[in-house]
Structures are given as structure tokens and as C-alpha cells.
Amino acid sequence: MVDSNPEYLEAVRELSNRIVEAQRPIRILDSIKWGPEIREGFFRGACRNQPAVDGDYYRRNNPLEFDPAAKRTELHAIERDISRKLGQLNPLAAIMRRYCREYATVVRMLEARGTDDFGVLSEELYGSASDVFHAGDPSLADLGMAMENTLVNLLSNESMREDEKTIAAESAVEMLNERLLRVFPDAGIRVLLNDQMTADAAAGSDYLKIRSDAWFNALDIDVLEVHEGWVHLGTTLNGTAQPWCTFLSKGPPSSTTTQEGLAVLTEILTLRSSPTRLYRLISRVRSVTLAEEGASFLEVFDYLRHMDINEEDSYSIAVRIFRGSTPQGRPFTKDLAYMRGFVQTYNYLRLAMSQGRLDTLPLLFCGKITLEDIKTYQMLTEEKVLVAPPFVPPHFADLKGLASWMSFSRFIASLNFDQLEADYGALL
Template sequence: MPLQSDYLNNIDDRSDLKDEPKTLTAPQAVEMLQRRLDPVFGEGEGVIRVFESDGILADAAAGADYIKIRSDAIFNERDVRALEVHEGLVHVGTTLNGQNQPICTFLAKGPPSSTVTQEGLAILMEVIAFASYPTRLRKLTNRTRAIHMAEEGADFLDVFGFFREQGYDEDECYSNANRVFRGSLPNGLPFTKDLSYLKGFIMVYNYIQLAVRQGKLEHIPLLFCGKTTLEDMRTLRQLVDEGMVAPPRYLPQQFQDLNALSAWMCFSNFLNHLSLDRIEADYANIL
């Protein structure tokens, strides 16, 4: 986590990486997101609905066959792209794949035990679909750090101050601190769901790496069969072989092309074994 924070801090002040202005209203974001998801899930079939809502705290939230957009939220195109991938292709997609199961329709339901895998899969999809961006990663990292602070005894004001130090405005600081202490007290224990994003990303990434390493590529798309957990993947594979579980109907392009995904993972595994300190020393005169 500190290493990732260092990377993000080093590029934070670059003017060419500043976020696009948020100029899209909720109705515009709804229209754009619906237009992008229709070709994936079936245009004209009403498989997935995108609509405004006044009853959510987050900018967006996914349900079984819909995505709600908060009515007063403002977006840019990159935000909408992230929602398309995270909420649409992963969260709604896995739910619909679960509903389409001939027998094991319970895979459409997401028990708490599936949260880490599902959120990790969504973050991984953001990365490999080029839908993520430094501000997004910084937000996830800071939320994780804030939870750690609360676990170590920090109260609401301490966490609020931490987000101020990270450059957020007061409204964002309050919202982020409030997120950490959801369902708790200002000096109580944190709500730790936000740990699932980065923890899940690491776990799902490692699972795919090992699947490629062991030549078990057929296991990878099964992550989208429904609200799966990594602990159940071996059993899920057996159920597929027995005809009890159907392969996912809705599968992102990045996971349809196992040739490209496995090549990416092979190169990634190789690069992970290189020493960045040694590389930095070797490149000292050219970078």
C-alpha cells in the first residue's frame, strides 16, 4: 500500500493527468450509460435499466438488472466508463448470469462472503479495460488507509483531517470520513467493506495468474457465472463439468479473449520478478 501511494503521489501534480471537468448531469450520464450497455446485454430487450434515484448516497449503485444514478451527482466521461465496467459488466453481469443458470439460480444472489471476490473482479476489470485512472486508485488507497487509521484508534475528526491532508474539499472529506464510520460512532470501529476492493483485486489477480501458470484457463471465465467466491471455484468447475452450472452468458471482451489475457498475465508475471531498484539504477542516466 505505501508503494502504491508513492506512485500516485509522484504523478498527482502532473497537469496532463488532471481529471476531466465533471460536466455531465445525472440524466446525461443515465442516457450515456444506457447507450453503452444496451449492445452488451441486448438492445431493446430491456435486460438492464439505468435510471435516476434520490435514495442513494453513492454516485451509483447496481441492482439485479438495473443501475441507479444519484440525481444530483455530476460526472465526466471517464466516470461513466468506470460505471459501465464496474457496475454494469461485473455487478449486473454476474447477477444476470446467475439468474440464467438452469439449476443453480442461487448464484444470482450475492452473500456477504462474495463481496471480496466481486469487488476485486470489478476493480481488475476497470484496470484491464483501461477504465481506471489515478484519482480513482488514489480514492481506493486513501479509503483503505483511513480504515487502518480508525482501527488504530483514530476518530471521525482524525480521519476527516487525513482526507484534508490529501487535498479533498470539506464536502468530500466529510463524505469519505462518514463512509469509514458507517453504522458506527464517531469514535467507534470502522465499517471495513472498502477493504474488499484492493484485497479482492489482489486475490482475483493472483487467482488468474495461477490459472494461467497451471494451464487451467477454462477456470477464468467462471468468475462471471454468478456471485462467485474464489473459495468455491474448484467446486464450481466440477458443477460445470456435470452440467449443473452453465458458463456465463454475459462475459466482458477481455475475458472472452483468453489468448490475450493469458499473454498479458505471462508478461506480467515475468515483469513482477524484475527488481525495480536495479532497473532504476540502470536507467538513472536516461530517465
């Protein structure tokens, strides 16, 4: 497929490093965040007024750390050099060129903050709730509605309620530092407090940030360990360890679906997730769906409150959907990646198990990859252009238990659920 001679490998590394440097100042979430003053104003108005956010708000509060026109030109130049140095038909070159184009689209999206074009470009990068997995299949919006109904029924059972959040952010930092030091003993991973975040936690290149006023329970700490630690930090470290394909240490939007899907799958396979956690993820899908259908920030917030989500969480979810946009604009659709990615990675795992292709599964962790590229990465591994990931989560490092469980999945999935309800309904 490719010529892995020293000159070729050096060219791959040089171009990879240029991609890494070019994307460094492009900080999507920092560029579209809503500040604490927006939250304070919303609650001060008894949650009845649309937040005062428009294009000027982003330019005034979140100025871009780069010149958009110059950044697009830089990315185009890298893309052209990839073709010149690696070849027009080279599969690795095709992936690297796509990364450049995606980052250029991200630049355009950030330029369009506070306009309808922001939502259009977000949909181009992250997809839409109306997308289907295969022709004739239900859409992500359909998945959201079906899962919502199931989870509402589950959460009506008192045994599904989670413990109170009694762990302060400072204690969470200590606990996670201790856990991640055991998992990544020589990586220099740090867990830090941050008072500028909207989310409770977020992973960086070699750190995990915890919002300083957030509260957690034991299950939250478990989820953060595997989701942010094992997957997000783990794949970053594995990408950084690549000797040639260093661009895999950074993920463009196309890798977000696989990354978040792997993270949610890992939560579930390690029994760290919960119906409350899944309900929160599904609520984001439902919120994107409503916003794409024309609902405003206030209407999404009211819907979430109607679904028995408290005011703080309803505000946080609604902000995630409208950040970068306006309270009455098209949504930021990144949060679709969690459920879309879970379905895609689970189905890939199921197929790999059924065909005995267990050798492909560690490749999911070799960096910030996109699932549809895995065949190319498999060939690159065989040619030693790509190295095996130094860190693989325990449930993927030893697949015996997972393989036993997954062996039944194809047969069980083929059973008619309506008939099962008829046969077993009398037993419940």
C-alpha cells in the same frame, strides 16, 4: 463429487430459492446509511463537529425490514435442511451453508449498529486492514501506504489530472442506458435516478441507480459501464440464469471481495481506470486503517483533506468508513474489498495464464462467487449442475490479447525493483 439426478437438482434449486428469499429484506447499505441532514449539519458547522450519529439514529431513521431473531431462525433452518437434503460432506452444500451463516452474521451486525460490536462483526465478514495475503507478506495497510505514495507522485504530474465533471446525472442516465442496452439487449436493464443515495452510483438486481445530484466526466461513465454494468449487473444476470444454483444471483459478504476485485481488475484491463480513481480506492484503505487504529470520523476527514482531497469527497469517503458505526466507533470495513479483491483476482488470473488453465476464467462470472470456491464450481460445471455464464466481458470472452500481456507478468514481477531503479534511474 455429487449426484446430479433430477431429485438432487430439484433439492438444490428449492434450497437455493429459500436462500434468495431469506436474504431479500436484508439490505445492508440501506440499513447503515447516513441521511442528507447529517451532511448538511456537518458542513453547517464548518466541518469541525462530529456528526450526531448513534444507535438510536439508525433505529429511528433506518428501521430493519425484518425481525432479526426470526430471520436468524429462518436461516438456521435452511442451513439444517441443506445438510439433511444434500449431505453433510457435499461441497456444494458446504458453500450454501456458509452463505446462510454469513447472512445470519450480517443480521447480527445490523442489530449492533451504533455499537462496537458492529465493527467487530464487520471485521469478521469483510476483514481488517491488518490482514496479510500470505504469511510474511505485507498487510492491506502496507499496500495502502505504498500505493498512496506512488499515486501522490503520479498525480503531481499535470497530465494525470482528470477532466472536469460536466455531465449531469440525467445525461449520465441516458448515456448508460444506451451503453448497457447494447451490452445486455434482452435483459431489461434500467438506469435510474435516485435522490436517496450516498454513493454516486450503485447496481441492483436489474438496474443501476445514479444519484440525482451527482456530476460525472467521460471517464466516470466508462468506469460505471464496466464496473457496475459488465461485472456487478453481469454476474447478477448470470447467477439468475443458473437453473439450479439460483443463490448465485445474490452475494454474501465473502463474495464482495471477488466481485469488487473483478470490477477493479476489469477497469484496469480495459484502460478505463485512472490514477485519480485508484487514489480514491486507496484512500478508503488508508481511512479504514486509521479508523482501526482509533481515529475518529473528524480525524479521518481531516487526514483526507490534508491529502488534498476536496471537502465533498473527504466527507463521502469518511462516511463510507463510519456508516453503521458511530463517529468515534470501529469502522465498517467493506471498502477493503476493492484492493484485496484486485490483488487476489489478479494473482489468480496470472497463475491460470501461466498454467494454461484458461477454461477456469469464465467461471469468475457465473454468479456472485467467492474465489476460493472456484474449484468446486469447476466440478459442478463438469457435472452440469452449474451452467456457463451467458455473459462474459469482452476481455475475458476473447483472451488472446490478455494472454499475450500476462505471459510476461511472472518474469517481470520477479525482477528486483531496487536494482531496476539503480540501472534506469540515470535515464529519468
